[in-house]
Amino acid sequence: MFHAIPYILSLIAAICAALPVLLLEPSRTQSAGEIRLVHLLVTWNPAITAILLALGLVLAARSFFRLENRAARAALLIPVAVLGLGTYAARVNVFEKMFAPLPDPGFVAAHQADFLSPHDLVLGVSLGDESKAYPVGIVAYHHIVNDRLSDEPFVVTY
Amino acid sequence: MWRSSVDGIELTFQLVGINNQNFVMADRQTGTWWQQVTGEAIRGPLAGKRLEPLPWDEVGFAIWRREHPRTQVLAGDPQHHDSYRLGLEAGDDSAGSRGSFPTLGLAAGTALPEEALIVGVELGGSAKAYPLELLAEQTPVGDTLSGEPLLLWVAEDGLSVRGFSRRLDDRVLDFVRPADDRALSGAEPIEPPTTAPLEGMPHAARDSPEATPWRAGGTLIDAQTGSTWSFSGEAISGPLAGRRLERLRVLKDYWFDWQAYNPRTAIYSGGRLGG
Numbered sequence: 001m002f003h004a005i006p007y008i009l010s011l012i013a014a015i016c017a018a019l020p021v022l023l024l025e026p027s028r029t030q031s032a033g034e035i036r037l038v039h040l041l042v043t044w045n046p047a048i049t050a051i052l053l054a055l056g057l058v059l060a061a062r063s064f065f066r067l068e069n070r071a072a073r074a075a076l077l078i079p080v081a082v083l084g085l086g087t088y089a090a091r092v093n094v095f096e097k098m099f100a101p102l103p104d105p106g107f108v109a110a111h112q113a114d115f116l117s118p119h120d121l122v123l124g125v126s127l128g129d130e131s132k133a134y135p136v137g138i139v140a141y142h143h144i145v146n147d148r149l150s151d152e153p154f155v156v157t158y
Numbered sequence: 159m160w161r162s163s164v165d166g167i168e169l170t171f172q173l174v175g176i177n178n179q180n181f182v183m184a185d186r187q188t189g190t191w192w193q194q195v196t197g198e199a200i201r202g203p204l205a206g207k208r209l210e211p212l213p214w215d216e217v218g219f220a221i222w223r224r225e226h227p228r229t230q231v232l233a234g235d236p237q238h239h240d241s242y243r244l245g246l247e248a249g250d251d252s253a254g255s256r257g258s259f260p261t262l263g264l265a266a267g268t269a270l271p272e273e274a275l276i277v278g279v280e281l282g283g284s285a286k287a288y289p290l291e292l293l294a295e296q297t298p299v300g301d302t303l304s305g306e307p308l309l310l311w312v313a314e315d316g317l318s319v320r321g322f323s324r325r326l327d328d329r330v331l332d333f334v335r336p337a338d339d340r341a342l343s344g345a346e347p348i349e350p351p352t353t354a355p356l357e358g359m360p361h362a363a364r365d366s367p368e369a370t371p372w373r374a375g376g377t378l379i380d381a382q383t384g385s386t387w388s389f390s391g392e393a394i395s396g397p398l399a400g401r402r403l404e405r406l407r408v409l410k411d412y413w414f415d416w417q418a419y420n421p422r423t424a425i426y427s428g429g430r431l432g433g
Contacts, residue, residue: 024175024182035177039191039201042174042184095173095181100238107230110223116231117245118220121317124229125159125214131226133219137243138234144183145232146162146170153162154212155171157183157194 003067006060010079013052013086016045021094045090049083056083102142107132127152134158160197160209180415195411195419216410217318221375225390270425272414277319278423279408281306285420287413292428293319298333298378300324301426308406309333313375313389320375321406322391326398331380333387 020038023030030038060076067073110133116122122133128150139145139158146155162169162185169185171192176182180195190202197209215222222229234242270276276287282304290312293299297312307324311333324331375389385396391403409416417423 020175024177030177035191035201038175043189043202093172093174095175099173100235101172102235106233106235108233110227110229110231113219113223113231113233115233115239115244116219118218119315119317120219120244121216122219122222122231123159123214123216124222124226125212126226127212131222131229132232133222133226133229134232135219135234135242135244136216138232140243141238141241142234143173143181144171152212153168155160155162155169155183155209157159157171157181 002059003063003072006056006063006076006079006083009052009056009059010082010086013049013056013083016041016048016052017086017089020045046087049087049090053083053087056080099143100141102145105145105147123156123158125149125154125156159212159214161212162209164204164207164209180418195415211407213405213407215320217320217375218313218315220315221313221318221389270413272412274413276411276413276416277310277321277408278411278416278420279303279308279310279321279406280420281308281406285416285423286426287416287420287423288426289413289428290319290410292426296428298335299426299428300332306406307331309403310408311375311378311389315375318375318389319408319410320389320391321408322403323406324403326401326403329382331382331403333378333380336377336379336386 020041023034023038056079060080064073064076067076113133116135121136123136123139124131124133126149130150132147132149134145134156136158139156144155144157146153148154162171167187169187171183171185174182174184174191177193177200180193182200183192183194184190184202185192185204188203190199190204190207192199192209197211199205199207199209219231270287270289275290277290277293278285278287284304286301286303288299288301288310293310294312294316297310299310301308301310307330309322309324309331310319311322312319324333377389377394378387379385379396380387380398383397385393385398385401387403388394391405393399393401
């Protein structure tokens with residue numbers, strides 16, 4: 001039974017890491033409870049998975065030295081690998097990987113915007129006497145642009 | 159588009175997931191989750207707060223450039239330019255916002271298809287969705303929502319939609335298209351951008367200048383005074399010259415998305431669907 005603990009820990013880590021992605025599946029409707037659970041998991045997953053990984057490594061090492069059977073020893077690699085993957089996954093924002101962020105938005109003057117035709121839609125914003133245009137064809141790809149205009153911070157979403 | 163200061167904290171956002179088919183963003187400063195379409199904090203330390211909307215315009219580049227000659231334009235990341243849908247010609251289908259309106263063939267008694275594009279207006283606690291296809295066909299559309307007389311106007315480019323209040327002082331104006339649109343649009347086409355593009359950015363597909371004039375949005379005439387109004391909502395000639403209509407916030411959206419966040423929305427039927 002003692003030797004099963006690393007497997008159980010790895011299962012917990014896998015569930016913690018996979019649940020947010022599974023629950024936020026785009027084509028379904030999420031309940032308030034689900035959103036609450038996913039937010040909790042995303043917030044605490046880095047800590048939870050790190051603790052599970054540390055525990056799992058210690059226990060797997062103990063099992064390794066106590067087990068006689070070679071195959072059973074080798075099989076301990078499986079929970080260790082799953083724990084490692086879960087710890088990594090908890091630190092990666094899948095949605096940032098799927099939709100490239102635009103951390104350093106570059107701008108040109110209107111007369112240089114040769115990549116646009118008159119028929120390209122733009123999201124336009126004016127603050128003070130400054131104006132910026134965000135081509136829909138660009139923001140529909142990045143979805144979020146954090147920016148400022150006349151020293152006012154704002155976020156462009158699409 | 160949202161102002162990103164909340165309680166004096168300047169937030170920066172990243173994508174974090176999807177909720178009810180609309181994306182959720184998280185701020186890096188507090189880890190709070192925000193619903194993109196409503197600007198509402200749904201989980202986390204700032205839950206219950208709302209982002210303040212920043213008025214914005216979704217219009218064709220020609221109109222924006224004419225109205226804001228000194229505008230800066232987001233050029234994006236040349237690494238991703240193959241993924242951008244840019245340099246569209248009239249009638250192209252652009253990412254999420256169509257260059258021409260799909261023909262839905264709306265018939266009496268049929269529900270709006272989920273993917274139908276609508277223009278949503280929220281006013282005084284009421285919400286109403288105007289199918290783009292009907293707006294484009296009937297523009298200018300005068301209507302009343304929560305007692306406020308409003309004008310929805312699709313520009314000459316067939317892409318750009320703006321909403322205005324039809325109330326000016328004590329008067330409520332009715333708008334019609336001028337008999338000769340071309341003669342009255344009052345503006346010569348401006349030159350297309352000619353400077354060489356940024357390194358790595360492709361040129362836009364170029365139609366002939368006559369086919370894609372860099373025009374203004376067109377004009378309307380009010381029935382009460384006969385003044386001529388530009389697409390920016392300013393009277394450019396006639397008794398009301400110099401006056402401005404109050405802009406109303408409108409949102410171009412898919413019907414399913416609008417409906418999810420405005421479950422009690424009314425639908426504009428254009429006098430065709432009854433109701």
